Amino acid sequence: MKARTxxxxxAGLAATLIAASTLIGCAAPAAxxxxxxxxxxxxxxxxxxxxxxxxxxxxxxxxxxxxxxVNTAIERELTAKGYVKAPVESAQLxxxxxxxxxxxxxxxxxxxxxxxxxxGELPPGTNxxxxxxxxxESLVSEYxxxxxxxxxxxxxxxxxxxxxxxxxxxxPSDSPELPGVVEQATVDILSNFPPG
Amino acid sequence: MFAKRWMSVLVFALMAGCHQFHVESxxxxxxxxxxxxxxxxxxxxxxxxxxFTSGHLFNSIMQRRIRAELYQELTKKGFTQAARSNASFIIxxxxxxRQDVEAVKAGADQTGTGAIAGSAxxxxxxxxxxxxxxxxxxxxxxxxxxxxxxxxxxxxxxxVRAAVREVMRHFPPKAG
Numbered sequence: 001m002k003a004r005t006x007x008x009x010x011a012g013l014a015a016t017l018i019a020a021s022t023l024i025g026c027a028a029p030a031a032x033x034x035x036x037x038x039x040x041x042x043x044x045x046x047x048x049x050x051x052x053x054x055x056x057x058x059x060x061x062x063x064x065x066x067x068x069x070v071n072t073a074i075e076r077e078l079t080a081k082g083y084v085k086a087p088v089e090s091a092q093l094x095x096x097x098x099x100x101x102x103x104x105x106x107x108x109x110x111x112x113x114x115x116x117x118x119x120g121e122l123p124p125g126t127n128x129x130x131x132x133x134x135x136x137e138s139l140v141s142e143y144x145x146x147x148x149x150x151x152x153x154x155x156x157x158x159x160x161x162x163x164x165x166x167x168x169x170x171x172p173s174d175s176p177e178l179p180g181v182v183e184q185a186t187v188d189i190l191s192n193f194p195p196g
Numbered sequence: 197m198f199a200k201r202w203m204s205v206l207v208f209a210l211m212a213g214c215h216q217f218h219v220e221s222x223x224x225x226x227x228x229x230x231x232x233x234x235x236x237x238x239x240x241x242x243x244x245x246x247x248f249t250s251g252h253l254f255n256s257i258m259q260r261r262i263r264a265e266l267y268q269e270l271t272k273k274g275f276t277q278a279a280r281s282n283a284s285f286i287i288x289x290x291x292x293x294r295q296d297v298e299a300v301k302a303g304a305d306q307t308g309t310g311a312i313a314g315s316a317x318x319x320x321x322x323x324x325x326x327x328x329x330x331x332x333x334x335x336x337x338x339x340x341x342x343x344x345x346x347x348x349x350x351x352x353x354x355x356v357r358a359a360v361r362e363v364m365r366h367f368p369p370k371a372g
Contacts, residue, residue, distance in 0.1 A: 030348055030349060032348060032349065034253065034255075034257055034258070034352045034353070035257065036257050036260065036261075037353055100251075100252060102249075102251075104295055104318075105295060105297055105318060106318065107297055107312075107316050107317055107318050109315045109316065109317075136313075136314055136315045137311050137312065137313060137314075138297075138311070138312040138313075138314065138315055138316035139310075139311055139312075140297050140310055140311070140312060140316070147252070149252055151255075159256060159260075160255055160256045160257055161257070162257075163252070163253075163255055163257055165252065
């Protein structure tokens, strides 16, 4: 249950960012953001994407490719919004990203055979509420959720000013869907930037 | 978690605008809060309630927000922020979240994995905890906390500031 920084990043990113349609229907989960109210995040500012200290150092080739994918998607999205890429030494906004994973529970409610299907069979004095409950069964199981987090810092103040994230049920790290899911998560997160 | 001599718990389930918090506070009954007028913020987070975990939302944006709201509330109440060496109490705080599986109808009350008779749903609860500690004795003088069901897409700034205000309504504790 406890969130932890992923060690094998994209074993995590992979395992992480995918949602099984059975979990949340077919609706895409939303991306969210929190930010410092009053911070100037207006387009036109310069930005640089840097490596988060929370990303592991020893990435394999697949993980490196995913990191590059997210980097590229961030640069593309911010540029499209009017921000200007710059060297990190002179950038006004510094952007980085990382992944956390945690175990969660999911609940699926199912109908099952019960007295309610044949009311006439119930003995006199039956508690109908109890009978109704018995007609449903909730199955609780665990799954791994991964969260892609994008942080944006005000370089001059060295303060975190924007924090965006999107969580999905994990996919296997070798899933062919993974790059697309990771890229889409990046786009979805940055759809909330700048706020307002 | 607390000695028996602690005052009885104040429990409030309240509606504050559109925010529904469950708020509690505890105070050391031997403490005269009239003697505590200055405070400083701790550089470390407080413990969070059992079952809650602190996650990525307890970041520096959140910490600055809580500090700012506490500053406003304490200033209104006549308390003054001071250097740690001059503070009569130290404030630490934390936020966390917990996932529960809850029965939709009475009768489905099992937690953990497996089957539950009846309809159940998953609920995520957020908690804010605020501790006031005596810097000389390291004793906990007062603590307040708020819990609320978290829904995706809420305005965290508004929600957390409201939670701080609701918790701080119970500080300082009424004498007697």
